[in-house]
Every structure is written in C-alpha cells, then in structure tokens.
Amino acid sequence: MEVEAILSALIPSWSSVILLFCYFGYLAVAGSVLPGKIVPGAVLSDGSRLHYRCNGLLLLLLLLILLPTGVYMKWMPPTVIADKGFELLSTTFILSLIVSLILYVVGLKSKNQSSSLRPHATGDFVHDWWFGVQLNPHFFGIDLKFFFVRAGMMGWLLINLSLLAKSYEAGTANVSVILYQLFCTLYVLDYFFYEESMTSTWDIIAERLGFMLVFGDLVFIPFTFSIQGWWLLKNKVELTKAAIVANCLVFLIGYMIFRGANKQKHVFKKDPKAPIWGKPPNVVGGKLLASGYWGIARHCNYLGDLLLALSFSLPCGASSAIPYFYPTYLLILLIWREKRDEARCSQKYKEIWVEYCKHVPWRILPYVY
Ligand code: NDP
Numbered sequence: 574m575e576v577e578a579i580l581s582a583l584i585p586s587w588s589s590v591i592l593l594f595c596y597f598g599y600l601a602v603a604g605s606v607l608p609g610k611i612v613p614g615a616v617l618s619d620g621s622r623l624h625y626r627c628n629g630l631l632l633l634l635l636l637l638i639l640l641p642t643g644v645y646m647k648w649m650p651p652t653v654i655a656d657k658g659f660e661l662l663s664t665t666f667i668l669s670l671i672v673s674l675i676l677y678v679v680g681l682k683s684k685n686q687s688s689s690l691r692p693h694a695t696g697d698f699v700h701d702w703w704f705g706v707q708l709n710p711h712f713f714g715i716d717l718k719f720f721f722v723r724a725g726m727m728g729w730l731l732i733n734l735s736l737l738a739k740s741y742e743a744g745t746a747n748v749s750v751i752l753y754q755l756f757c758t759l760y761v762l763d764y765f766f767y768e769e770s771m772t773s774t775w776d777i778i779a780e781r782l783g784f785m786l787v788f789g790d791l792v793f794i795p796f797t798f799s800i801q802g803w804w805l806l807k808n809k810v811e812l813t814k815a816a817i818v819a820n821c822l823v824f825l826i827g828y829m830i831f832r833g834a835n836k837q838k839h840v841f842k843k844d845p846k847a848p849i850w851g852k853p854p855n856v857v858g859g860k861l862l863a864s865g866y867w868g869i870a871r872h873c874n875y876l877g878d879l880l881l882a883l884s885f886s887l888p889c890g891a892s893s894a895i896p897y898f899y900p901t902y903l904l905i906l907l908i909w910r911e912k913r914d915e916a917r918c919s920q921k922y923k924e925i926w927v928e929y930c931k932h933v934p935w936r937i938l939p940y941v942y
Contacts, residue, residue, distance in 0.1 A: 582658075582660060584660060585660055588657070589661045590664055592653070592657070592661065593665060599636065603632050603635060609628025610626075610628075612625045612627050615772070623709055625716065625769075627769045629727075629764075630768065632723075632727070632765075633727055633762075651734075652735055652742060654731055654736075655735040656739075658803070662792065662796050665792050665795075665796070669787045669791045673702060676787070677705075680694065681701075693706055703783050703785050704785060705780075705782040705784075705786065707781060708781050709782075710782050718777060721786065721787060721790035725791055726764050727761070727765075728791070728794070729761060730758060732795050732799045732802070734754075736806060737750065739806060740806060747809065747811070748812055748888075749805060749810040749811075749889065752812075752817065753801050753885060757799075763832065767835070767836070769839075770835055770836070770839045775910065775914060797898065798885075801885055801886055801888070801889050801896040801899070804896045805889060808892070810888065810889055812888065812890065820887040823883055823884040824880075824881065827878070827881035827884055830873055830876055831874055831877025831880070831881055832877070833865070833866055834866035834867065837866055837867060845859070845860075845862075857929040858922070858924075858925030858929075860922060861926070863929060867933070868933055869933070870936060870937055871911075871933050871936050871937075872914070872936060872937050873937070875937050879904060879937075882900035885900075886900055911937060
C-alpha cells in the first residue's frame with residue numbers, strides 16, 4: 574500500500590465510530606447484567622476492597638454467537654474489521670485521547686471520595702495525563718480499568734477472526750495462518766477463563782488509569798498484537814514439519830510456565846499453605862512464595878509470556894522482522910515492568926524481599942537474567 578493510500582485509509586469514519594460504540598455498548602450492558610463470579614480485588618491503601626464481576630468468558634462466548642448471526646443476517650460482512658483496519662485504528666486512537674483527557678479532568682475534580690479514588694496528581698499536566706490521576710475510576714458503576722483491558726483483549730480476537738475470514742476469502746489460509754490464529758485464540762480464551770487472576774495483576778492493583786493504559790488497552794493490544802495476522806494476509810509462508818513441531822512446543826512450554834506461575838501465585842495469595850507441585854510451599858517471611866515457578870525466577874510468569882509471544886510470531890517464518898514486533902515490544906515492556914515491580918516489592922516487603930532475592934537470585938530467566 575502506498576503512503577498516500579495508507580494516509581487516506583487512516584481518516585476516521587462515522588461507521589467506525591458506530592462500530593466501536595456498539596462494541597463498547599455491548600461490553601458495558603452485557604458485562605453489567607450477565608452473571609459472573611464476584612471476585613474481591615487487592616486490599617487498597619484505606620483497607621477497602623473493590624469487587625470485580627468476572628463474566629468475561631460468558632461475554633466473549635455470547636459475542637461469538639451474536640457476530641455470526643449478524644453475518645448470516647447480512648448486517649455486516651465477516652471481514653468488516655479487517656476491511657476497516659486503518660480507520661478503526663485512527664478512530665480508536667482519537668477515542669483514547671478523548672477518554673484520557675476526560676479522565677484527567679475528572680480525576681483532578683474528584684473530591685470527597687475514598688482514599689483509593691483520591692487524585693494522585695503531581696501538577697505536571699503531561700505526567701498526570703500520561704500516567705493518570707486516579708487508581709480506580711468508575712463510570713456508572715463500571716470499573717474502567719477492568720473494562721478497557723477486557724475490550725482490548727476481546728478486540729484482539731475479533732480482529733484476528735476478521736483477518737481469518739479475509740484469508741479464507743483470498744484462499745491464503747494455510748498452516749501458518751491456522752497456527753497463528755489457534756495460538757492467539759487459545760491465549761485469549763485462557764485469559765478470560767482465568768479472568769479472576771487479572772484482579773491481582775500489576776495493572777489492576779498498582780497502575781493509575783491515564784493515556785498510557787487507555788491507549789495500551791484499546792489501541793496497542795488489539796492492533797499491534799495482531800500484526801502477524803495482518804502480515805500473513807500479504808505474505809505466504811510455507812513451514813516445514815520440524816518448524817511446525819518446534820512452534821507448537823514453544824507455545825506449549827510457554828503456556829505451561831505462564832499459566833502455572835500465575836496460578837501458583839493466585840492460589841498462594843488465597844491460601845498460603847496450599848501445596849505447590851504437591852509439596853508444602855517454601856514461604857519467605859510468611860508472605861512471599863519461594864516454591865514452584867516462584868522459586869526458579871522472581872518473574873517466571875514473564876518468561877512464559879515471552880515464549881508465548883514468540884510462538885505467535887514463529888508461524889511467520891524468518892523472512893521479515895515485522896511479525897516479531899510483539900515479542901520484541903513485550904521483552905522491553907516486561908524488563909521495564911520487572912524493574913518497577915522489584916522497586917515496589919522491595920519498598921513494600923523490605924527485608925523480606927531482600928531475603929527472597931537471596932533465595933531466588935534470578936529475575937526472569939535463570940542463569941541469564
Ligand atoms: P505479577 O502477576 O508477577 O505480579 C507482581 C506482584 O505479585 C508483585 O507486585 C507482588 O504483589 C506479588 N508478588 C511478587 N512476587 C511474589 C512472590 N514470590 N510471592 C507472592 N507474591 C509475589 O505481575 P504482572 O501483573 O505484571 O503480570 C501478570 C501477568 O500478565 C504476567 O504473566 C505477565 O506476563 C502478563 N502481562 C502481559 C502483558 C502483555 O502485554 N501481554 C503486559 C503485562 C503483563 P503483592 O503486593 O500483591 O504481593
């Protein structure tokens with residue numbers, strides 16, 4: 574595509590606005606009325622707790638029934654998202670700019686709220702707008718942070734499915750396309766199956782909601798995590814049998830580490846005596862788990878996520894660096910995040926953290942980092 578054509582495709586359209594509002598409207602309404610486990614979040618600085626309705630999987634499955642119905646009724650073609658890719662991207666970007674500006678203004682104005690919602694403004698506009706002012710802003714009872722990440726993850730799957738429809742139409746849906754689609758679909762389904770464990774992640778418990786998170790959730794996750802899918806639309810890759818097997822192994826090992834580590838921490842937080850790998854856990858200072866994956870490296874879950882990210886790119890072969898954007902970005906993000914989490918934990922747990930680091934010296938990858 575020429576630069577001129579890309580620029581004209583980037584012009585936002587009203588049809589994209591309508592599509593996005595239908596999507597967000599569905600998530601808001603269905604998310605509020607459909608049943609789901611009510612999960613208490615982490616304890617906030619004032620001792621209170623937010624509660625999350627974890628019905629993301631139900632919402633997604635219902636959407637996956639409604640969308641083919643819409644296609645069957647000819648309300649929209651299955652390739653609508655892939656066809657409108659660039660204009661949806663620019664429309665979502667403008668929307669995240671507007672949303673983060675509103676969050677900034679509302680955050681500064683909010684008064685008489687619980688300390689968890691109290692503004693954290695520094696007075697520096699760029700900093701406060703970028704990182705956000707409030708930790709847990711709500712809109713009509715909806716926790717916006719939880720809502721946006723849900724929208725981003727589901728959006729990623731919807732983009733992929735539309736790209737799959739496009740590949741199928743063009744007759745280019747080969748093994749590479751199927752592997753990429755399969756791995757990403759399993760990852761997103763797994764995410765919503767274990768949505769409960771999201772309530773104890775860094776983003777939810779520690780990050781304020783500003784442009785960084787809004788943009789990350791609404792634009793970055795769906796549009797850049799799917800780069801491989803867009804790339805495979807234009808590029809045909811023939812994988813050898815050995816490459817297919819290796820690719821599946823990277824996915825399976827990555828998944829085992831990623832899910833295993835996140836699950837172990839989640840179980841430990843609920844019941845610090847619960848066995849890990851069939852044995853009583855090794856606990857440092859009564860608070861930090863030093864068994865299982867958490868005894869191998871301090872952020873083994875990041876290692877698993879990085880292997881998964883790599884497995885989403887391997888179906889594209891090695892002819893171009895473009896499909897490797899996601900694992901490269903994730904590597905940088907997780908190294909940065911690990912450093913920030915390390916600083917937070919060392920401040921929170923003090924000498925217990927020092928003790929834990931002695932027990933588990935590796936940050937992400939044993940013997941390397
Ligand atoms: P973690 O789930 O690793 O959570 C870190 C927190 O866990 C710490 O702040 C601390 O919180 C607690 N903790 C740390 N070590 C221990 C221990 N040994 N025992 C008990 N508790 C401990 O971090 P994230 O929220 O960043 O990541 C969650 C998942 O999300 C990861 O798998 C990550 O890969 C994934 N992720 C994916 C991204 C993507 O773009 N694909 C982006 C970011 C994350 P506390 O104060 O509660 O003790």
